Amino acid sequence: MLVDARTIPENTTIDTDVCIVGAGAAGITLAKEFAGAGFRISLLEGGGFEFDEATQDLYRGETVGSHIPLNVMRLRYFGGSTNHWGNYCRPLDEIDFEARDWVPHSGWPFKKSELDSYYQRAQKICQLGPFAYDLDFWETKTSPCLPFVDDRMRTVIFQNRESPTRFGTAYREEILKAANITTLLHANVLNIETDYTGWTVTRLKVACVQGNKFAVTGKLFILATGAIENARLLLLSDNVIKTGLGNQNDLVGRFFMSHAICSPGLFLPSDPLVPATLYINAKPAVNNLRVTGHLTLSPKTQREHELLGFNAVLSPVYIARTGLFSLKRLINREFDSLAKDLRNVIRDMDGVAKATYWKIVKGVIPVDAYSLTTAIEQSPNPESRVTLSSERDALGKQRSRVNWQLRSVDKRSLMRSLEILGSELGRAGLGRLRIDLNNHDEIWPDVVRDAGHHIGTTRMHPDPKQGVVDENCRVHGVSNLFLAGSSVFPTSGHANPTLTLIALALRLADHVKRIMI
Amino acid sequence: MKPFAIVTRRHCLRMFLGLGAILLLRRTDAFDTMTSSTTDHLLSAKLASVFYDRKSATVIGLEYLRRTPMEADARQLTNLICARWQGRYDDIAHADTARIKERLLRQQREDFEKGRIVNVQGWILSETEARLCALAALI
Numbered sequence: 001m002l003v004d005a006r007t008i009p010e011n012t013t014i015d016t017d018v019c020i021v022g023a024g025a026a027g028i029t030l031a032k033e034f035a036g037a038g039f040r041i042s043l044l045e046g047g048g049f050e051f052d053e054a055t056q057d058l059y060r061g062e063t064v065g066s067h068i069p070l071n072v073m074r075l076r077y078f079g080g081s082t083n084h085w086g087n088y089c090r091p092l093d094e095i096d097f098e099a100r101d102w103v104p105h106s107g108w109p110f111k112k113s114e115l116d117s118y119y120q121r122a123q124k125i126c127q128l129g130p131f132a133y134d135l136d137f138w139e140t141k142t143s144p145c146l147p148f149v150d151d152r153m154r155t156v157i158f159q160n161r162e163s164p165t166r167f168g169t170a171y172r173e174e175i176l177k178a179a180n181i182t183t184l185l186h187a188n189v190l191n192i193e194t195d196y197t198g199w200t201v202t203r204l205k206v207a208c209v210q211g212n213k214f215a216v217t218g219k220l221f222i223l224a225t226g227a228i229e230n231a232r233l234l235l236l237s238d239n240v241i242k243t244g245l246g247n248q249n250d251l252v253g254r255f256f257m258s259h260a261i262c263s264p265g266l267f268l269p270s271d272p273l274v275p276a277t278l279y280i281n282a283k284p285a286v287n288n289l290r291v292t293g294h295l296t297l298s299p300k301t302q303r304e305h306e307l308l309g310f311n312a313v314l315s316p317v318y319i320a321r322t323g324l325f326s327l328k329r330l331i332n333r334e335f336d337s338l339a340k341d342l343r344n345v346i347r348d349m350d351g352v353a354k355a356t357y358w359k360i361v362k363g364v365i366p367v368d369a370y371s372l373t374t375a376i377e378q379s380p381n382p383e384s385r386v387t388l389s390s391e392r393d394a395l396g397k398q399r400s401r402v403n404w405q406l407r408s409v410d411k412r413s414l415m416r417s418l419e420i421l422g423s424e425l426g427r428a429g430l431g432r433l434r435i436d437l438n439n440h441d442e443i444w445p446d447v448v449r450d451a452g453h454h455i456g457t458t459r460m461h462p463d464p465k466q467g468v469v470d471e472n473c474r475v476h477g478v479s480n481l482f483l484a485g486s487s488v489f490p491t492s493g494h495a496n497p498t499l500t501l502i503a504l505a506l507r508l509a510d511h512v513k514r515i516m517i
Numbered sequence: 518m519k520p521f522a523i524v525t526r527r528h529c530l531r532m533f534l535g536l537g538a539i540l541l542l543r544r545t546d547a548f549d550t551m552t553s554s555t556t557d558h559l560l561s562a563k564l565a566s567v568f569y570d571r572k573s574a575t576v577i578g579l580e581y582l583r584r585t586p587m588e589a590d591a592r593q594l595t596n597l598i599c600a601r602w603q604g605r606y607d608d609i610a611h612a613d614t615a616r617i618k619e620r621l622l623r624q625q626r627e628d629f630e631k632g633r634i635v636n637v638q639g640w641i642l643s644e645t646e647a648r649l650c651a652l653a654a655l656i
Contacts, residue, residue, distance in 0.1 A: 149630075265639070268640075337576075338576065338577070338580065338637075338638055338640065340573075341570075341572075341573035341574075341576040341577055342573070342577055342640060343573075344568075344569075344570035344573035344574075345568060345570065345573050345574050345577050345646070345650060346646075347569075347570075348567065348568050348569050348570065348574075349567075349621075349622065349625060349646050350622075351622070418641075419634065419641060422634070422641030423629040423630070423632065423634055423641060424629070425641075426625070426626075426628075426629040426634075426641065426642070426643055427626050427629035427630050429626070432640055432641060432642060433640070433641050434638075434639040434640045434641075435636070435639050435641065436639055
């Protein structure tokens, strides 16, 4: 059933069994799982089915540090940020779930194997190819991987759809047809009220931008509004605990993480015909599916050097050519004069014959160099956080303030990872790497940008002094409030978060079904 | 006293013998010095000749020496490059270029494996190849 909340009379109370706040990837996944279950669901979405500026403005907020504006990376209408995502998916690695002694605050309450079955289901929801992320499965079906000497470096697989799955359109009909689900559009939660002990959520106060206000009561509530908004709603809900719901230990909003993306260097291949197509991000898809190899460190290398996660993809770079070889005349500033001389030197050192160098194989264009684009795991930093701004939105509520803080340990990890990559490329005779970042720990170049993967603001830990939610994503100290999405991740890994947050939502759905039935 | 000392035959003989001894000694020293510097020079030249494109190697080498000016000496660079060759300089100096190059390539790979890398304007190079380029720039 569909309800336009703008038509709900002022001060109405809507009663339900389970209330899901937010119709993005996590909220829609939960709703799909609850369709046909023996309890009532209300799915609240702040926007409509289409983008509208007034609603989107509610996402505007304050940022400190290098961060894309909050109302640019998030979308506030049915489908959420899946309305503009790239559909890139990969499960987190086993090491991402471990408590690593060189990464303070690392460690999930369970191992990756706990999510294995949920990942497989999440794969189908994202409408991707087979649930196969090992190189062995894909190598014969795509181009080969770079032949490193041993397992210090490895190639991992990401999948994405050329036409990304827009959850709002892909699953709208299914949700609207479910008899036990009421979808309320234009319904913006203002805050969450509890009984006087703070132990039980009693109702949500909801408002439309157009002005009418109402309430929703229920037995169980799930916030699925993204890492920034989940934290904001908890911080705004201060009728009992003045610092915010679930915030008795000052953890809500802390440990905000995102993957830092940058172009830190150039790979100069010894052989310009080296098969590196697997690593090119923008190559054509096959049957709407694109499989890309990402260079990363093996877990063994990560442990040995005490490094964070990291991955790199390649983009071909062509220099201006003259005469018969003027296939592309892009003059690329990255290919400096030293690179031209180094190319000649490594050709000699790595034994690439001159004839081979200038040979153009039919259908294969020699590539002069490859620009790297890297994504790095951010170390959990309690000072990187979401708080409330003094600015207020159109509904009179404080906006979010995001202070995204990268640290020197993140930079050092990236630099060392690049040195290892450079060493392994040289060791295998594949070429040489140029690192374009400076060595100063504290200085990140302006080219580092936030990937828009908002993670970690209501982290998971069985101890309420170390986490906002427990291992079942229930808010510590509140009996009937759960959180869904990447806000509960204790660590980010280097892979895009969506497949994992959907897997967690499926796991939460199973847990809620056990409670409710 | 007569203006010129009378140099007896015996005296001359002694002088010539002494002079001859000195000359002989000096010739021996010169011969030894010439042999070691010849080997060094031969080895340095052989090492620098692994590059087909000497000009490019020189460019890289000069960049390397900008950051490590204390290594701007052909002999020192040769010693550094060959430090792991267990002193068999003579054999290597007289070996053909292909064999030397093979040895250097193994060493270069080992440099990367063991973390013996240098940063030349951001480029991650092996110590051996950077020093070879530097040698090419100096000779």
